[in-house]
Amino acid sequence: MKKIYEQLTDKQPWEGLFMGNHAIARAMLEAGVKVITSYPGSPTPEIAEALNTVPKEMRNYHFEWATNEKVATEVAFGSSINGNLSVVFFKSVGLNVAADSLVQLGLMNLTGGLVVILGDDPGANSSQNEQDNRHFARMSYIPVMEPATPTEAYKMFLEAAKLSKKHQMPVILRLTTHVCHAKELISFGAIGESKGFKADFDSKNGPYLPITKTVFPLKKKAMEKLDLIRKESERSPFNKIYSPFGCKDINGKKLGIISSSMPALSIMENLDKAGKPVDLLQINFSYPMPEEMIADFLNGKDEVIVIEELDRLMEYEIKALAFDRDIKCRIHSRKTHEDIMGELTSDRTWDILSACWPEVFESGIKPVAQPFNNPRIAQMCPGCGHRSAFHAIKKALPEGTVTVGDIGCHSLGFFEPYNMGEMLLSMGHSNGTAAGLTIGNDKRKVLAFIGDSTFFHAGLPAIINAVLYDHDFTLVVMENGTTAMTGHQPHAGTGEIGEKISIDKLLESIGVKFIRRVDTYQQSKLTEYITESLNHKGFSVVIASHPCMLKFMKQQRKREGFVQKHVEVDQNKCEKHLTCIEDFGCPSFVKNDDGSITVNEDLCIGDGSCRPTCPVSAIDFKKEAK
Amino acid sequence: MKDLNIYMCGVGGQGIGLLAEVMLRACYKAGYDVKGVDTHGLAQRGGTVVSHLRIGKKIHTPLIPPGKADIVIALERLEGARAASEMLSEEGKIIYYDAQYQTIGNRLGKFKYTSVEELEDTVKAKNGDSVRVFEEDLSDPRMQNVVLIKKIIELEWIPGMDTEKVSESLGELMKGKILEKNLELLNKEVK
Numbered sequence: 001m002k003k004i005y006e007q008l009t010d011k012q013p014w015e016g017l018f019m020g021n022h023a024i025a026r027a028m029l030e031a032g033v034k035v036i037t038s039y040p041g042s043p044t045p046e047i048a049e050a051l052n053t054v055p056k057e058m059r060n061y062h063f064e065w066a067t068n069e070k071v072a073t074e075v076a077f078g079s080s081i082n083g084n085l086s087v088v089f090f091k092s093v094g095l096n097v098a099a100d101s102l103v104q105l106g107l108m109n110l111t112g113g114l115v116v117i118l119g120d121d122p123g124a125n126s127s128q129n130e131q132d133n134r135h136f137a138r139m140s141y142i143p144v145m146e147p148a149t150p151t152e153a154y155k156m157f158l159e160a161a162k163l164s165k166k167h168q169m170p171v172i173l174r175l176t177t178h179v180c181h182a183k184e185l186i187s188f189g190a191i192g193e194s195k196g197f198k199a200d201f202d203s204k205n206g207p208y209l210p211i212t213k214t215v216f217p218l219k220k221k222a223m224e225k226l227d228l229i230r231k232e233s234e235r236s237p238f239n240k241i242y243s244p245f246g247c248k249d250i251n252g253k254k255l256g257i258i259s260s261s262m263p264a265l266s267i268m269e270n271l272d273k274a275g276k277p278v279d280l281l282q283i284n285f286s287y288p289m290p291e292e293m294i295a296d297f298l299n300g301k302d303e304v305i306v307i308e309e310l311d312r313l314m315e316y317e318i319k320a321l322a323f324d325r326d327i328k329c330r331i332h333s334r335k336t337h338e339d340i341m342g343e344l345t346s347d348r349t350w351d352i353l354s355a356c357w358p359e360v361f362e363s364g365i366k367p368v369a370q371p372f373n374n375p376r377i378a379q380m381c382p383g384c385g386h387r388s389a390f391h392a393i394k395k396a397l398p399e400g401t402v403t404v405g406d407i408g409c410h411s412l413g414f415f416e417p418y419n420m421g422e423m424l425l426s427m428g429h430s431n432g433t434a435a436g437l438t439i440g441n442d443k444r445k446v447l448a449f450i451g452d453s454t455f456f457h458a459g460l461p462a463i464i465n466a467v468l469y470d471h472d473f474t475l476v477v478m479e480n481g482t483t484a485m486t487g488h489q490p491h492a493g494t495g496e497i498g499e500k501i502s503i504d505k506l507l508e509s510i511g512v513k514f515i516r517r518v519d520t521y522q523q524s525k526l527t528e529y530i531t532e533s534l535n536h537k538g539f540s541v542v543i544a545s546h547p548c549m550l551k552f553m554k555q556q557r558k559r560e561g562f563v564q565k566h567v568e569v570d571q572n573k574c575e576k577h578l579t580c581i582e583d584f585g586c587p588s589f590v591k592n593d594d595g596s597i598t599v600n601e602d603l604c605i606g607d608g609s610c611r612p613t614c615p616v617s618a619i620d621f622k623k624e625a626k
Numbered sequence: 627m628k629d630l631n632i633y634m635c636g637v638g639g640q641g642i643g644l645l646a647e648v649m650l651r652a653c654y655k656a657g658y659d660v661k662g663v664d665t666h667g668l669a670q671r672g673g674t675v676v677s678h679l680r681i682g683k684k685i686h687t688p689l690i691p692p693g694k695a696d697i698v699i700a701l702e703r704l705e706g707a708r709a710a711s712e713m714l715s716e717e718g719k720i721i722y723y724d725a726q727y728q729t730i731g732n733r734l735g736k737f738k739y740t741s742v743e744e745l746e747d748t749v750k751a752k753n754g755d756s757v758r759v760f761e762e763d764l765s766d767p768r769m770q771n772v773v774l775i776k777k778i779i780e781l782e783w784i785p786g787m788d789t790e791k792v793s794e795s796l797g798e799l800m801k802g803k804i805l806e807k808n809l810e811l812l813n814k815e816v817k
Contacts, residue, residue: 184661345687372708
């Protein structure tokens with residue numbers, strides 16, 4: 001058994017099955033990256049997971065989980081202008097948080113180089129939208145590379161690092177969810193001798209201060225750099241033609257397809273299957289676009305369709321290019337709103353091709369897929385402290401109370417049976433939104449949730465605002481002592497990075513007058529505190545705390561002599577009130593056909609948080625067989 | 627060498643990650659070009675988790691379109707039925723471990739939990755094969771993975787993937803007592 005860190009740090013070239021995110025971590029070590037920063041968010045946290053497997057004494061790089069994506073970007077910027085090759089990575093919507101600083105990077109002379117890795121999420125697999133971050137790149141004058149496979153992610157990172165150092169400008173490596181998580185055979189190169197950290201900042205390398213008129217020379221330089229990069233994309237091996245059967249006349253016309261990254265792979269499958277002599281131009285080094293290459297492609301075709309995932313960016317630029325150069329090729333677009341949504345898998349690219357050229361790509365036999373109407377919605381884990389919290393809080397809410405959700409495992413509280421946290425914008429929005437809901441409102445109570453990692457990430461400014469105006473709502477900090485949803489990364493309040501920063505003391509110091517702390521397993525106490533806090537006039541906070549039980553149980557199971565406990569339902573006592581199932585909602589409970597309630601022992605962790613919820617005390621710890 | 631689309635599914639927490647990793651490695655060792663991809667993130671919290679594995683001579687993308695899975699490997703009955711309905715191809719094959727994890731909708735009485743007949747009828751309607759697996763005295767639910775793989779080897783659904791290649795793959799992913807237990811289960815004589 002070879003550990004991930006042994007594979008990552010092996011100085012010799014090797015070949016093996018590897019995940020896209022882990023391949024990028026290897027690429028960082030091969031490229032000699034010195035500083036890497038991030039804030040956790042799917043689909044990218046496995047990059048850090050891999051980097052963090054390397055024992056501290058073996059690392060010649062610095063990795064840090066920053067408080068949020070903006071801070072992460074700034075740390076990477078600072079280390080880059082000191083002469084160190086740096087990387088910042090985060091998820092799609094993380095870019096919105098980072099944007100204030102990120103949009104400036106293109107204007108700066110990044111002497112050490114800086115690669116921005118984005119984990120975009122077409123299909124919104126684990127995000128609140130599927131925003132297309134290629135827009136941001138255009139706004140910020142930053143080149144974009146879009147790998148289609150883990151192998152390409154690895155190779156393109158190396159290329160991005162090289163270009164970034166050469167042109168002293170940021171380069172975006174835009175991944176999508178199923179590139180990050182795909183696995184395949186990858187051939188890696190060698191790791192060279194590592195160099196030390198540099199501290200070479202010199203303002204003469206700049207200027208680094210964009211104020212009024214100094215902005216213009218910086219902007220001009222950014223655009224000139226993009227012109228140089230365009231030349232690189234013209235000759236990049238990542239932009240290429242796939243032509244399995246050559247390009248021949250079909251009904252008197254030569255046809256072509258322009259696509260990029262993963263959808264281009266889907267189209268390759270379509271072409272292989274159809275056996276049609278249609279050319280595909282795959283543009284993975286996508287911004288700035290290789291204009292000459294595209295013009296040549298268009299000139300050789302009578303009709304071309306542009307199929308890109310999400311928004312129409314390449315399409316409009318290609319149409320403008322054809323117009324400017326008076327190219328006569330007819331350029332088609334995707335036809336429906338649905339085509340702008342979700343991942344373009346091979347069945348979908350086939351349908352798009354079929355809608356464009358029905359005589360070439362026949363609309364196939366309808367797939368045998370039938371929708372299965374029995375949804376399995378994600379739920380909080382057995383023993384989750386948030387479940388106890390929702391159960392206890394619900395009891396205290398007067399009719400008409402508005403509950404404001406936020407991002408984290410507790411977002412799942414919106415689903416049955418709790419239905420709490422009724423709106424969601426972004427990380428840390430809950431306090432601002434809650435404040436707005438209270439204005440001119442003396443009829444309905446307002447209660448907001450926030451997780452502990454999010455509290456530090458983007459929660460504080462709105463909390464300070466609530467304190468200043470004494471907005472009349474209650475904030476519940478759903479504290480689980482980790483960044484749980486993304487895989488248990490540390491944050492400022494966990495004490496795993498530096499000394500633990502106390503949420504309670506922070507709140508006190510900014511003048512919050514009503515603060516209560518309770519372990520969520522003490523449900524009646526939590527209910528009491530919520531009632532009290534809602535009656536408090538002005539801003540109030542209840543810290544509803546319990547460690548993440550998924551993390552806790554993982555640690556427990558590793559301990560010598562660990563015995564798994566369970567609860568059981570006493571069938572003689574049970575009067576079928578169904579509180580355990582219908583209100584508390586732990587997934588460990590099973591409702592049998594005869595109406596009886598039993599426990600699924602594969603799921604139950606024996607935490608016992610369900611016991612106080614039974615009105616007739618029919619649930620208790622099972623006396624395990626010795 | 628025929629291309630095969632292998633779709634794996636289960637409920638978050640059942641250990642589908644290991645199943646997928648062992649299958650990926652064993653198929654690679656059997657000489658296939660392999661491309662795989664797992665679900666990460668939100669759905670891992672008790673939701674449906676899936677893993678796509680495509681094997682063959684030359685594979686471009688890891689994602690299996692709906693209705694195009696030649697083989698479905700399910701760790702749970704309802705998820706098996708879902709995959710049979712949405713992912714299984716005409717004349718496809720499904721093997722499922724008959725663990726039963728109710729959904730919140732099942733417990734609230736809004737949806738009925740799937741019966742074995744319902745699952746099998748779905749497969750029959752596609753002229754496919756279904757194989758149910760269940761072992762009464764399995765000490766650790768996470769070993770259901772290996773029980774399924776053992777059965778797939780016996781059924782010879784994936785030409786070239788044999789006990790040796792699976793054992794090697796397990797050896798790359800685990801060690802000590804857990805490895806011993808899994809290998810013991812894999813090599814156990816079939817009664």
